[in-house]
């Protein structure tokens with residue numbers, strides 16, 4: 001490499017620009033076979049819950065789940081699918097592998113991962129399981145976290161989630177208190193949010209300090225997506241702590257030495 005003039009490589013600069021200026025990154029998953037295994041398990045678990053035969057085309061089956069459930073039976077199905085995923089010991093390492101290199105660039109390479117990966121299913125024209133506009137930082141998450149959001153079907157328009165763009169954040173948060181409901185606040189930011197189109201096979205990493213949520217899915221297919229928070233082990237935690245909510249998954253040797261180091265007594269200042 002010889003003499004170089006920047007500490008950052010082009011891919012580090014691209015990660016900075018995407019997260020700071022757009023508030024999110026979309027890229028192809030780094031382990032496509034792993035993603036397919038997750039999706040196939042989700043579809044098989046859903047079929048088992050419904051008592052129907054395993055689908056030949058899992059993506060089509062998930063998109064069309066509204067043929068088998070309605071708003072009253074959806075949550076039981078969702079819980080049985082997420083339990084099936086969580087019970088596999090390969091699930092969390094495989095989930096992490098979908099965005100491992102991207103996370104190294106965005107949060108660092110000593111990483112804590114949320115213990116319980118989340119699953120959302122949004123049936124067409126169903127208003128009973130929506131997430132009103134929020135930032136996760138308003139409810140116990142630290143702004144040092146990011147969300148790794150993985151679609152199991154193609155997501156677009158209202159089948160996708162929306163995110164406020166960072167350049168509009170300050171202005172809208174100033175007027176937030178003058179709104180008396182999440183809905184009026186949403187109306188005030190509606191023109192400045194982006195519905196994040198993302199196809200199956202890709203992963204979205206977004207800033208949870210930016211207001212986001214979803215609206216009634218007016219597409220004809222159901223939305224299926226998973227979400228999980230990641231942060232550096234060494235940045236501040238908010239209410240969601242290491243141990244209960246987060247688990248350290250990668251700690252480097254110098255940090256392990258530092259965390260367990262005790263200054264010996266008898267030399268110089270400390271310990272005397």
Ligand SMILES: O=C(O)CCC(=O)C(=O)O
Nearest residue numbers: 120131147161213214227
């Ligand atoms: O999936 C969505 O529509 C919203 C997800 C969300 O709020 C989150 O993962 O923090």
Ligand SMILES: [Fe+2]
Nearest residue numbers: 134135136212
């Ligand atoms: Fe959120």
